[in-house]
Amino acid sequence: MSTHMPPVTEQDASSAAAPAHPPRTDRRGALGGVLLLIGVALAAANMRPAVTSLASVLGEVRDSLGASTTWASAVTSVPTLCFGVAGIAAPLLARRLGSGRVIAVSLAVLTAAMALRVLNGPWTVLGGTVLVCAAIAMCNVLVPVVVKESFPNRVGMATSLYTTAMAAGGALGSTLTPMLNSATGSWRLSLGTWLVLALAALVVWVPATARSGRTAAPAAPAEPGRSMLRSPLAWVITGYFAMQSLVAYVVMGWLPEVFKGAGIDAGTAGALLGFLLLVGVPINMVLPSLVTRSRSQSGWAAGLAVLTITGMLGLLLVPTTAPWLWALIIGVGMSAFPLALVLLSLRTASAADTARLSAMAQSVGYLIASVGPFLFGVLHDLTGAWSSSLLVVVAVVVVQGIIGTVAGRPRTV
Template sequence: MSKERSTTSKGRSGRALLVWGLLVVAANLRPSLTVVGPLLDRVQADLGLAPAVAGLLSTLPLLAFAVMSPVVPRLAARWGPERLLWWALVVLAFGIGVRWVPSAIGLFAGTVLIGAGVAVGNVLLPSLIKRDFPTRVGLLTSAYATVMGAVAAVASGVAVPISQAAAGGWSTAFGCWIVLALAAVVLWLPQVRAPRPAAETIRRHRLPWRSALAWAVTAFMGLQSLGFYVAVTWLPQVFQDSGVSAATAGWLLFLFQAVAVLTSLAAPAALRRAGDQRTVATLSSAVVLGGYLGLLVAPGWAWLWSIVLGLGGGACLVLALAFLSLRAQDATVAGTLSAMAQSVGYLVAAAGPVIFGLLHTVSSGWHAPLVLMCVAAAGQVIFAMAASRGTVAPTDDQTLEPAPSPGRS
């Protein structure tokens, strides 16, 4: 009896450690990206970057997501998802360290490494949740989206104050997030060493390119990501041009993300009450559209539109992440759907900050860029309806060699 209790206790503590590990990994997936927007004008001035070139600081990670995401399922099958995720965290920490160097080369090289590390986490987290917590997908997706959004919001809010108070200015504001990345490296290490079934056979499905539902999920993921990355890159400058200071613009971006975090917490309850993902997804996307229309018509009400965009954006983020698991039959399909949606989706999103900056340069104002965002949000409303129901069928699969078992078998 005592042996059984001991085994149960170890199992519970192991699952608790796994949940904490997943949440700390999630905490590292956005701050190195959202810290850029509030400091973009200073980086431009110090390094002499054109607006379109500066927009690459947000676009390069998205391109890394697009390139890395399709290969993550194959790498996870060969190495094991736990080991692959640990190495991704190491690459992320190294990239933050490289970007701490106050030069254009360090800035862009570090950004590419950060993007590669984050890409692996983006793909693996939905798959790991589907595999290890199949009955709690909505709850844990909401939890990791909330943690991810909360830390991203804090990074935006404290970026300017840190750059003003710390030696090194903006480079220190970028580099200080290495502490969180190293914490994740340490906390995830037990998952790498944990024993796994040595003879487990890995089934790898091809990416579901022929599935209309998979393309709808991909489009929804891409358009909501485009909106998020345009917001964290350019909203501070849009706000400054409406008459607020740089520090206030940073806190308005924090407000946008803080409201999104609260919405992320409320999203699972809203889904349960509505009983229909289509209703919640469509209404949330329509709220995002309303926020961009508001910025277009009355830019002086920046605080109000920050709240509106946060209300819609937080729910859309949870839905986009949840769809990767909810539309899949098992963890393997969730991994391939996640890889497809994030590779193509982030390729779409990557164009957002650059095109937004180019339109601003060409038109000498924010009217044309905000019209673009209204069009993108309207498209998101349409794809929300298509991505909210059904299951992606597995494609033809292949049997691979068993993944290496971490630790002792």
């Protein structure tokens, strides 16, 4: 952004170094930065409601459409699968169009797809969910890049805002959708309501990127010869991202059904998932800043894994004894996600490297993670219980903790 200025004469040159008032461009730039932060928060708030809202009424949707359990397993796998596939295209589009424009188009697609998926039968729901998750995938990859580029000295603060908004959106999606379903008697209306949030993000994002001028332009060409695929550390971080994503989307896709299987009513089961995600809101506000102040993040990764394992074992062994406690512990443990996002920035030396690592971690990581929700449902069908599925998740979290300990050691790719 630039403003035409008159030529500086010899008479006023002496006073140019100390202007009486801040330049107008500085004030407009600051306002653009604040608006961009709001846009980041609203974009992040849309990352999970599309998933958690459907999970909270999945049984009702399946029964209403006469769909099979295999269909339900496929629907729960769609988010991570789409995140992986669509995430590959995000950096390519960003280099041509700019991160800001790609995110704007993605928010427009998300708004339309949220309406589309509630219009017809099971294949329309599945197809609409594919489009929804593809749009979210673009934002997943590019919003951390926007944070790195636009707020290089406040990565912890901006990441806190981003992850807090994401957690809050997911919690609202899980908690409010069953209430809306009960109030309206229509799962279609209760799911479709969430397009309003996507539209709000779009309305703010477009002027925010235009005013700030920081993310509207196409990104600089990638440095030649740089490939994250050749970096062992990049693969370690990708593995960590994959494991925590697998666990997160199993929880977001299936936890209400696990609680229902234990004899808990549908409303309470949805509220438990909402509570679990809500727990992440205050943690996400402070964790990224705390993590960035630590020389090593290994202890954080190990501690979060231990918490998740504890909650999962409680859910496995005594699910109805203290369901709110298990939800609380798992919710804290799932703060591995903001830790993974921070690692993308801490383990890279430039925005270009952050973009490359983010694309690799999220595309490959989500493709690996997509196996989790599908396998979780299939194991339940084969065994008639959730025990085997939960034991597999516990094993995955053990691996997550080990990989996270390695990824947390201070160095860059």
